[in-house]
Amino acid sequence: MKRFTQLIAELDQTTSTSRKTAALERYFHEVPEADRVWTIALFTHRRPKRAVNTAQLRSWTAEIAGLPLWMVEECWHIAGDLSETMAALLPDAPPESETESAQVNSLAAYLDEMSTWKEKTPEYARTFIEKAWRELDKESRFVFNKFITGGFRVGVSDKLLQQALARVLNRETAEIALCLSGNWTPQNSTWETLFFAETEDESRPYPFYLAYALEQDLQQLGNPTEWQAEWKWDGIRGQLVARNGKVHLWSRGEELISDSFPELSQSPLFSQMNAVLDGEIIAWENDAPLPFQLLQSRLGRKRITAGILQKAPVIFLAYDLLEWEREDFRSRSLAERRQTLEKLWEQSPGKEWRLSPALAFNNWNELSALKNAAREHLAEGLMLKKRDSPYQSGRRRGAWWKWKTDPYTVDAVMIYAQRGHGRRAGLYTDFTFAVYDSQRQLVPFAKAYSGLTDAEFEEINRWIKDHTRESFGPVRSVDAELVFELAFEGIGESKRHKSGVAVRFPRIVRWRKDKKVNEINSLEDLRQLIRKS
Amino acid sequence: MLIRFTDKGFYCEQGDFYIDPWKPVHRAVITHAHSDHARPGNAHYLAHRISAPVLRLRLGRDISLETLEYGEVLHMNGVELSLHPAGHIPGSAQVRVAFGKEVWVISGDYKLENDGLSTPFEPIPCTHFVSECTFGLPLFRWKPQELVFADMLAWVDGLRQEGKNAFIHAYSLGKAQRLIHALHQAGANIRVHGAVHNTNLALREAGLPIPDVLPVSAGQPIEPGSVIIAPGSAAETSWTKRFEPYAEASASGWMAMRGTRRWMNAERGFPLSDHADWDSLLQAIQLSGASQVFVTHGYTELFCRYLREHLQLDAHVVSTRFTGETANHSEEAPEE
Numbered sequence: 029m030k031r032f033t034q035l036i037a038e039l040d041q042t043t044s045t046s047r048k049t050a051a052l053e054r055y056f057h058e059v060p061e062a063d064r065v066w067t068i069a070l071f072t073h074r075r076p077k078r079a080v081n082t083a084q085l086r087s088w089t090a091e092i093a094g095l096p097l098w099m100v101e102e103c104w105h106i107a108g109d110l111s112e113t114m115a116a117l118l119p120d121a122p123p124e125s126e127t128e129s130a131q132v133n134s135l136a137a138y139l140d141e142m143s144t145w146k147e148k149t150p151e152y153a154r155t156f157i158e159k160a161w162r163e164l165d166k167e168s169r170f171v172f173n174k175f176i177t178g179g180f181r182v183g184v185s186d187k188l189l190q191q192a193l194a195r196v197l198n199r200e201t202a203e204i205a206l207c208l209s210g211n212w213t214p215q216n217s218t219w220e221t222l223f224f225a226e227t228e229d230e231s232r233p234y235p236f237y238l239a240y241a242l243e244q245d246l247q248q249l250g251n252p253t254e255w256q257a258e259w260k261w262d263g264i265r266g267q268l269v270a271r272n273g274k275v276h277l278w279s280r281g282e283e284l285i286s287d288s289f290p291e292l293s294q295s296p297l298f299s300q301m302n303a304v305l306d307g308e309i310i311a312w313e314n315d316a317p318l319p320f321q322l323l324q325s326r327l328g329r330k331r332i333t334a335g336i337l338q339k340a341p342v343i344f345l346a347y348d349l350l351e352w353e354r355e356d357f358r359s360r361s362l363a364e365r366r367q368t369l370e371k372l373w374e375q376s377p378g379k380e381w382r383l384s385p386a387l388a389f390n391n392w393n394e395l396s397a398l399k400n401a402a403r404e405h406l407a408e409g410l411m412l413k414k415r416d417s418p419y420q421s422g423r424r425r426g427a428w429w430k431w432k433t434d435p436y437t438v439d440a441v442m443i444y445a446q447r448g449h450g451r452r453a454g455l456y457t458d459f460t461f462a463v464y465d466s467q468r469q470l471v472p473f474a475k476a477y478s479g480l481t482d483a484e485f486e487e488i489n490r491w492i493k494d495h496t497r498e499s500f501g502p503v504r505s506v507d508a509e510l511v512f513e514l515a516f517e518g519i520g521e522s523k524r525h526k527s528g529v530a531v532r533f534p535r536i537v538r539w540r541k542d543k544k545v546n547e548i549n550s551l552e553d554l555r556q557l558i559r560k561s
Numbered sequence: 562m563l564i565r566f567t568d569k570g571f572y573c574e575q576g577d578f579y580i581d582p583w584k585p586v587h588r589a590v591i592t593h594a595h596s597d598h599a600r601p602g603n604a605h606y607l608a609h610r611i612s613a614p615v616l617r618l619r620l621g622r623d624i625s626l627e628t629l630e631y632g633e634v635l636h637m638n639g640v641e642l643s644l645h646p647a648g649h650i651p652g653s654a655q656v657r658v659a660f661g662k663e664v665w666v667i668s669g670d671y672k673l674e675n676d677g678l679s680t681p682f683e684p685i686p687c688t689h690f691v692s693e694c695t696f697g698l699p700l701f702r703w704k705p706q707e708l709v710f711a712d713m714l715a716w717v718d719g720l721r722q723e724g725k726n727a728f729i730h731a732y733s734l735g736k737a738q739r740l741i742h743a744l745h746q747a748g749a750n751i752r753v754h755g756a757v758h759n760t761n762l763a764l765r766e767a768g769l770p771i772p773d774v775l776p777v778s779a780g781q782p783i784e785p786g787s788v789i790i791a792p793g794s795a796a797e798t799s800w801t802k803r804f805e806p807y808a809e810a811s812a813s814g815w816m817a818m819r820g821t822r823r824w825m826n827a828e829r830g831f832p833l834s835d836h837a838d839w840d841s842l843l844q845a846i847q848l849s850g851a852s853q854v855f856v857t858h859g860y861t862e863l864f865c866r867y868l869r870e871h872l873q874l875d876a877h878v879v880s881t882r883f884t885g886e887t888a889n890h891s892e893e894a895p896e897e
């Protein structure tokens with residue numbers, strides 16, 4: 029636990045990527061395997077859920093610290109963070125005593141213990157928590173409190189973690205990405221099963237291949253016949269993994285979303301397939317897409333009722349084949365993969381899926397005309413894919429490009445919320461949004477008000493109450509988690525803004541519940557928009 | 562009551578003097594030379610000997626200033642007046658005022674930890690104790706300064722290995738010298754802002770062992786791996802360009818809270834304060850043995866409520882114009 033706390037401090041205290049990677053590498057070399065597995069779990073959004081009621085924690089803190097409860101609450105209000113407040117108020121551990129248990133040093137010992145609390149009494153949890161508070165120093169107490177309140181987050185990107193592990197294990201980052209994807213938990217996995225397993229997990233998806241926005245003139249792409257064009261669909265990117273009679277559906281954030289789309293994951297048609305498809309989950313009816321909001325209503329629900337299935341029907345629009353008959357197809361050319369995909373469609377057609385059509389064009393002018401017509405087809409633009417390209421992992425330039433109709437939309441994360449005026453006084457309606465800079469730090473660049481429904485405002489306001497980091501006057505800084513698509517009329521350079529860019533008339537296009545903060549755009553993307561405008 | 566709380570400051574009518582007044586008066590007793598306690602425009606000043614050169618630097622060469630040693634007693638119309646170490650910064654004093662059965666101690670700003678440079682705090686028994694409470698919440702409990710300096714030196718060392726300078730924001734009077742003292746002993750190469758340099762000269766004149774460190778403006782180039790110490794207000798100006806590449810840190814009690822650290826955008830924050838933390842405030846109040854306690858500047862309402870409800874003390878809030886430690890060290894204006 030102490031070593032993990034030290035790692036968090038090291039990561040917190042530097043903005044340099046190489047120093048962060050080095051800190052992670054040192055850490056993985058030093059700690060036992062169980063701690064390594066838990067650390068990876070924590071850094072890949074597999075953090076433990078809140079294990080105890082926070083009102084109880086506050087009253088235990090007051091009791092142990094010998095403070096009146098009101099003082100604990102006032103301190104919480106001032107510090108803005110309960111875990112930090114409790115860590116600061118509780119008495120310090122006696123300096124390095126002989127009796128220090130081995131547990132103080134083990135991260136897994138604490139986390140394994142916490143995962144058993146569901147089946148135990150609150151008194152049991154209390155005894156454990158109080159012991160932990162007694163034996164940990166202030167910094168470790170803070171991290172421990174983040175665990176038990178379910179609020180642990182850390183600024184390590186998947187890429188950074190993968191790079192560090194690749195160096196520790198002397199393997200390729202893509203291999204590591206594959207090992208870390210999927211539905212594992214620290215309870216059912218070990219260092220051995222994660223990285224050295226002989227039998228592959230049947231549900232495991234491949235890392236997604238992601239495209240950058242087109243940066244150059246079409247002419248520079250060379251011969252049009254070398255390229256395949258498809259609509260850029262306005263759905264949710266997904267991977268359908270059908271192996272040995274079981275179907276799993278993964279989102280681009282590598283979240284398992286099978287339960288949200290039973291008509292796909294429980295389809296007998298797919299379960300008889302032995303293939304991994306890359307494509308788009310999209311709301312669809314009568315040969316045409318339905319608005320994105322309908323699809324949104326399907327996400328994050330515990331139960332999908334017959335009513336919802338009828339109101340928001342979805343299909344899987346396939347555009348690539350990554351595996352067939354248990355053979356990895358990713359190194360083959362797109363042309364070959366497409367041919368096999370078409371064969372698969374002929375073998376098993378069905379209402380659950382379709383092929384995303386390859387669009388016919390003879391020259392770049394015809395392609396431009398297609399792009400301009402994209403909105404009429406309820407698409408966001410075009411995807412351009414080189415026919416001879418393999419299926420790569422991660423976001424890459426060169427062989428895949430996305431070419432959106434409206435150049436002025438970006439995905440950004442909300443970091444501040446401010447109370448509104450007039451009709452919505454009392455509600456948080458004015459939001460500040462940020463994108464990543466080259467150091468993966470969030471930089472605010474736009475404020476936007478309009479564009480959400482009342483129901484969405486209400487939901488976001490409830491979320492803000494539970495995710496406030498600090499409040500100053502009418503403003504709250506919130507956890508950087510909610511992703512929104514923003515549109516604006518113009519963009520230019522600005523010396524006045526910290527980000528160096530200023531946008532005109534920003535508005536919220538929609539709330540992207542399907543996206544995570546590591547999928548938002550970067551400052552570099554914004555600068556490219558300036559160059560293009 | 563021997564001391565009255567007026568709109569000009571704390572007033573002793575029997576002795577006819579004010580303590581740290583915020584409006585000009587005839588006679589001002591000054592606890593210490595920070596600008597929220599020592600203001601210009603008073604006819605006569607009385608302060609500790611060590612404060613004198615800094616007061617003249619800040620308020621003018623020609624002010625009318627009388628000085629006392631710690632413990633030396635002055636009689637003013639039957640009132641006993643004396644100064645006692647407050648441990649806040651060099652020359653800082655608690656003011657003891659006694660007449661008849663009443664003994665008041667106005668403690669100004671104080672801390673209990675011995676910083677190695679300021680004369681350490683001495684508890685003075687009294688009937689009425691006036692205490693600051695800048696950090697009067699249990700959130701604030703300082704680590705011993707050796708531990709903080711060890712962290713700071715490790716940070717400076719790491720930067721030196723990368724060929725970077727360390728730029729530390731600190732008050733030019735008190736905190737700056739405390740840092741210089743510690744970092745110089747550890748062999749750091751230190752350069753200071755002009756405001757810090759002038760304060761160093763004044764304190765050396767008062768007899769303090771302040772190491773001879775160069776101001777930034779001195780001709781010599783800044784060696785990579787140096788430590789630059791400047792008030793926070795200098796950090797927002799183009800003055801800092803010449804230190805690139807550098808990393809910034811702030812040394813302040815506020816750095817104990819993660820929120821203020823992020824809000825200030827400091828890469829590193831070292832929780833180091835010249836003010837008493839929660840435990841010290843309670844200890845000082847207890848040691849004073851006072852039957853009445855008055856709390857000024859800081860988390861006054863919450864601190865006072867705790868004293869009343871939890872410790873059953875006869876405590877009251879007094880509003881003043883003192884600011885204590887601000888989170889961005891904005892007390893001093895840059896002079897370069």
Ligand SMILES: [Zn+2]
Pocket residue numbers: 593595598649670885
């Ligand atoms: Zn002061």
